[in-house]
Amino acid sequence: MKLSLGPLLYYWPREAVLDFYRQAASWPVDTVYLGETVCSRRRELKLSDWIAIGEALAGAGKEVVLSTYELIESDADLRTMHAVAANAAFRVEANDMAAVRALSGNAPFVAGPFLNVYNAATLSLLAELGAVRWVAPVELSREGIAAVVAEGPAGIETEVFAYGRLPLAVSARCFTARYNNLTKDHCEFRCIEHPDGLALDTQDGQHFLVLNGVQTQSAAVQSLASEIGPARAAGVGMLRLSPQSTGMGEVVAVFREAADGALAPHDAARRLAPLMPAAACDGYWHGKPGIVSEWGRAHERAPHAESHA
Amino acid sequence: MNAAVLPQPAARPMKLVCPAGTPPALKAAVDNGADDVYLGFKDETNARNFAGLNFDDRSLREGIDYAHRKGAQVLVALNTYPQPGSWRKWQAAVNRAASLGVDAIIVADAGLLAYAAKAHPQLRLHLSVQGSATSHEAINFYHERFGIKRAVLPRVLSVEQAEKVIARTPVEIEVFGFGSLSIMVEGRCALSSYATGESPNTHGGCSPAKSIRWQQRPDALESRLGGVLIDRFGAEDHPGYPTLCRGRFVVNGDTYYPFEEPTSLNTLELLPRLQAMGVAAIKIEGRQRSPVYVETVTRVWREALDACFRDRERFRVKPAWQDALAGISEGHQCTLGAYHRPWK
Amino acid sequence: MNAAASAPRKLPGPVRAVGRRLPRLPASIAFATALNLTLRRKFPADVLDRLEGHTFAIVVEDAGVELLFRVRARRFVPVAQAAEPVLRFRAVAWDYATLAAREADPDTLFFNRRLVVEGDTEIALLVKNTLDTIDIPRTRGILRRVLRAAAPGGS
Known part of the structure; x- marks a missing residue:
């Protein structure tokens, strides 16, 4: 089972980003996805910076992939997407159909999690256009992924979102700016104050979501560390671990050991718990509401009862 | 114009x-x-x-x-x-x-x-x-x-x-x-399935009715989706259909509509x-x-x-x-x- | 829009007084009978099956009346007492009439708290959508004329 480091979804200061990837060079991940995917206003790093980071990681033996925007609105967004798609150094993850169009016929690509691949027909189409790997939408269950893999084209690699706060929605509106009574065009880049997102609770105190600029994420952290066997059986070849601001190296190590069979599922879950910024969830994987923690229900005496009445 | x-x-x-x-x-x-x-x-x-x-x-x-x-x-x-x-x-x-x-x-x-x-x-x-x-x-x-x-x-x-x-x-x-x-980009929103297991992409509906509960409390009418409290309405408030992006939530102690008002x-x-x-x-x-x-x-x-x-x-x-x-x-x-x- | 968009009109005091003194069962019998006559055959069988065994309450607030009925063997039958109906609707007579005449939009009345719905939301939507599906133009035409006549300044 291969491991990947997903694209950084938050807005961190330039030095923090450079430092993060300097460390990542020594982590046991096979693939690293780079680039800004959430908001085109985030410019601590330019494309050339990302490519420089990629070269360092490639030198450390990693497969490097550059990811495109999840949402394209303006001409400037399109230009950035084309610059990423046309880069000569690295493979590209396409996150919308404009990127697929730019890549098809030119280079093999990764079909990103925002392309809405819910069935084998769509996966076959993308494979014909040059996709060599696909990342399942977060909503798709283990059973659903297994069905798509079974009916889908041969030879395409399957990746799932295995660790991190789930990217659930994207908007034209910036909710971090809105929280600060600012508009997106004058947002003062306040995302940079929230390295793991801005917490949003219900009125009765349940930790529910986090705001990440135009993106909305789950507050709970999806973890499939205890599901690596079933993932392999479903045809998954790569687990995506989504960067968080602290303890990421440890998270990677736990997944590596668990994937290699050196760590029992229960021990993997136990070691991850203190590393997470919030409670764990795995509902989508089990065909349930995403917020649910089936692992917690089955294995802990006090599951996160506040998460689902 | x-x-x-x-x-x-x-x-x-x-x-x-x-x-x-x-x-x-x-x-x-x-x-x-x-x-x-x-x-x-x-x-x-x-x-x-x-x-x-x-x-x-x-x-x-x-x-x-x-x-x-x-x-x-x-x-x-x-x-x-x-x-x-x-x-x-x-x-x-x-x-x-x-x-x-x-x-x-x-x-x-x-x-x-x-x-x-x-x-x-x-x-x-x-x-x-x-x-x-x-x-x-x-x-x-x-x-x-x-x-x-x-x-x-x-x-x-x-x-x-x-x-x-x-x-x-x-x-x-x-x-x-x-x-x-719609506040979120259509086709790119899984908020509903996060709380209920069903979303427009997967089941053709946001906030499925079977996951909605209205509860009249002494001080407020509460709407819940999949158990998650979406909003509380006082006597003067106008209740809306409980979709997550129209809910009132709390961010750093402020209770407001973080996504959009109804x-x-x-x-x-x-x-x-x-x-x-x-x-x-x-x-x-x-x-x-x-x-x-x-x-x-x-x-x-x-x-x-x-x-x-x-x-x-x-x-x-x-x-x-x-x-x-x-x-x-x-x-x-x-x-x-x-x-x-x-x-x- | 029309008669419905304006503020609800309350029944005159004497009507309310009579309504409160009416025993509940006869009113429910009359209502269930009316439902069987006008709507039953228009309700799809699968919808009636889905409602089978459930009790519904319709509270006419200004008349002081609560109508109770249950769906049994695809018919509406009156009920004297119900522990907890699956749905309880509350509104004034005027708003029910404008809804039946298709002069008012149920969601608008709901958003404005003029129509209060308590209970199972899925069944409420099923009932609302099914009622929206049913065409009874003659009954509606009569109701619309009555409402116009009753509305102050109405033609």
Whole structure:
């Protein structure tokens, strides 16, 4: 089972980003996805910076992939997407159909999690256009992924979102700016104050979501560390671990050991718990509401009862 | 609006595309001047899959007859994503729509578009808003691959951005004119399934009714979705349908609407601009709403579109139109949404 | 819009007084009978099956009346007492009439708290959508004329 480091979804200061990837060079991940995917206003790093980071990681033996925007609105967004798609150094993850169009016929690509691949027909189409790997939408269950893999084209690699706060929605509106009574065009880049997102609770105190600029994420952290066997059986070849601001190296190590069979599922879950910024969830994987923690229900005496009445 | 900056009058009026969840709504739309009526089958192949709503083969056949007799067209929304293991259901829905003689199908999934284009080359294809195509390049992808004739723009672009899209695609562009306002990019929102297990993409509905609980507490009426508290309404508050993006939540101790207040989209005042820039069709949201809603919205928008086409420069929004629309809107405010850039 | 968009009109005091003194069962019998006559055959069988065994309450607030009925063997039958109906609707007579005449939009009345719905939301939507599906133009025409006549300044 291969491991990947997903694209950084938050807005961190330039030095923090450079430092993060300097460390990542020594982590046991096979693939690293780079680039800004959430908001085109985030410019601590330019494309050339990302490519420089990629070269360092490639030198450390990693497969490097550059990811495109999840949402394209303006001409400037399109230009950035084309610059990423046309880069000569690295493979590209396409996150919308404009990127697929730019890549098809030119280079093999990764079909990103925002392309809405819910069935084998769509996966076959993308494979014909040059996709060599696909990342399942977060909503798709283990059973659903297994069905798509079974009916889908041969030879395409399957990746799932295995660790991190789930990217659930994207908007034209910036909710971090809105929280600060600012508009997106004058947002003062306040995302940079929230390295793991801005917490949003219900009125009765349940930790529910986090705001990440135009993106909305789950507050709970999806973890499939205890599901690596079933993932392999479903045809998954790569687990995506989504960067968080602290303890990421440890998270990677736990997944590596668990994937290699050196760590029992229960021990993997136990070691991850203190590393997470919030409670764990795995509902989508089990065909349930995403917020649910089936692992917690089955294995802990006090599951996160506040998460689902 | 300054007449001097407007380009030449459009040669064709914009089409009015109205919703129908039931046969009486279809009649109301047709009778009040809809050019196109869009509707869905009674299952998860469409994004308004609610109990008691939508059309079976018989009511669709009658609806098509009725619309065609009065010169209107019928579009069938097959705008959810075929789920693993049930591809045949969506495939069959395409075949049914084609054999019943609908005027177009509205599709989101690329695989399903590929199937429809191959199996029914004569069937007119529209790209659903759920397809999340936000640029001319994404729209042109669907045009080149599947020959789509029309695309519905997600409600994320400003007027300026929409204008640029229209100028650079051969595909007719349909925009939302009125109705419930989507805060998230359509086709890219899993908030509902995070709380309930069902979302528009997977089950054809946001905030499924079976996951909703209303509870009257001594001090407030509470709405919950999948157990998650969405909002509490005091005696003076107006309750809305508990979708997550209209909920009131707490961020750093502030209780407010972090995503959006309960408002409706209303772009009447933009009509001259939309017509000048070449918008092909205006869509009214609301297949889950009553025939009264459809009747009222269709009547007002027909009048407004005709007035705008007759004389774009002298077009003024009539207060009577706004009053009628306010009477059937969710929430008590209207907004231009993303069309107006500061909304973002 | 029309008669419905304006403020609700309350029943005159004497009617209310009579309503409060009416025993509940006869009113429910009359209502269930009316439902069977006008709506039953228009309700799809699968919807009636889905409602089978459930009790519904319709509270006419200004008349002081609560109508109770249950769906049994695809018919509406009156009920004297119900522990907890699956749905309880509350509104004034005027708003019920404008809804039945298709002069008012149920969602609008709900958003404005003029129509209060308590209970199972899925069944509420099923009932609302099914009622929206049913065409009874003659009954509606009569109701609309009555409402117009009753509305102050109405034609």
